[in-house]
Amino acid sequence: MTVGLFIPCYVDQFYPNAAIATLQLLEKLGVNVVYPKKQTCCGQPMANSGFSHLTGGCDELFTEIFAEFDYVVAPSGSCVLHLKEHLHSEKDPQQSEVLKTKVYELVEFLTDVLKVESLQAKFPHKVGVHQSCHGLRGLHLSQMTELVAPPFSKPGKLLSMVEGLEIVDLDRQDECCGFGGTFCVAEEAVSAKMGKDRVADHIRHGAEYITGADLSCLMHMEGILRRQKSNVKVVHIAEILNGI
Incomplete structure (x- = not known):
């Protein structure tokens, strides 16, 4: 291959x-x-x-x-x-x-x-998982919460293989962060408010890191976290799975 x-x-x-x-x-x-x-x-x-x-x-x-x-x-x-x-x-x-x-x-x-079943990685931190809209609703990486259907999460499955990592529960598991590509330029006030709400959910539940499969969303939230002088960091899921 x-x-x-x-x-x-x-x-x-x-x-x-x-x-x-x-x-x-x-x-x-x-x-x-x-x-x-x-x-x-x-x-x-x-x-x-x-x-x-x-x-x-x-x-x-x-x-x-x-x-x-x-x-x-x-x-x-x-x-x-x-x-x-x-x-x-x-x-x-x-x-x-x-x-x-x-x-x-x-x-x-x-x-x-690849159907990965195990990983050699450690990440002893509380992690909030952000479900990006493209990944959730386009690629179906996780189940959408509004559906009456069995839950699943491909990012969650992989993160569960990482030693010491604790996934925190969020009030709104698949809420949009507000980035939306050019949406954050055309509707900056709405985008910023959505991002603040998304970040607040992670902070409220004790996340030390926010991870996800789309760095555009993580970049948007990172900007908000920095402006708030928060200690919470963002990290792409590849870095966690690779052992950073």
């Missing part, structure tokens, strides 16, 4: 340690990982802003450099969902359609493809 590692723009620029942890974790689990150096943005920011017609170059490049791999894995639920739903190559539409089915967010790849 050969995996193409896709690192989204904001992870590359602001949270490189999460990218490194993703690579190291996959290699620890015996996966042959390749990082194509020509990779760029997946096109999600343009598409979310109403300019999907400008993502053609991103689509063509992504298809060109990742088509050869058995799987493509990224530590970002929102980027993965965008690719799964919108990737399209004019030059080779059949190739891009096949590639859509091979793109995985890290957590779903670990649980659904």
Whole structure:
């Protein structure tokens, strides 16, 4: 099995340690990982802003450099969902359609493809798990609480394998943090209030860290925590599973 590692723009620029942890974790689990150096943005920011017609170059490049791999894995639920739903190559539409089915967010790849049952990691802290909207409602990484259906959590399953880690219960398990990509720019006051409410839930229940599968949401909450001069930190789930 050969995996193409896709690192989204904001992870590359602001949270490189999460990218490194993703690579190291996959290699620890015996996966042959390749990082194509020509990779760029997946096109999600343009598409979310109403300019999907400008993502053609991103689509063509992504298809060109990742088509050869058995799987493509990224530590970002929102980027993965965008690719799964919108990737399209004019030059080779059949190739891009096949590639859509091979793109995985890290957590779903670990649980659904590798079927990981144990991890060598320690993290003796109280951790709040943030369910990002893209991961929850698009990729179905966890069960939505409004449904009368058996509960499940793929991030929770993996975190339960980490020695010393305690997951804290939240009042609202799958509430949006308010980031929403360009929503936080267009509706900054609403976005900020939603973020403060989300952070307060974690703090109220004693979380020392907030983790999740999407660093865009974690970045939004980190900004609020810093402004509040809180001791609570954010960390991508890959870093915890890798043993930081």
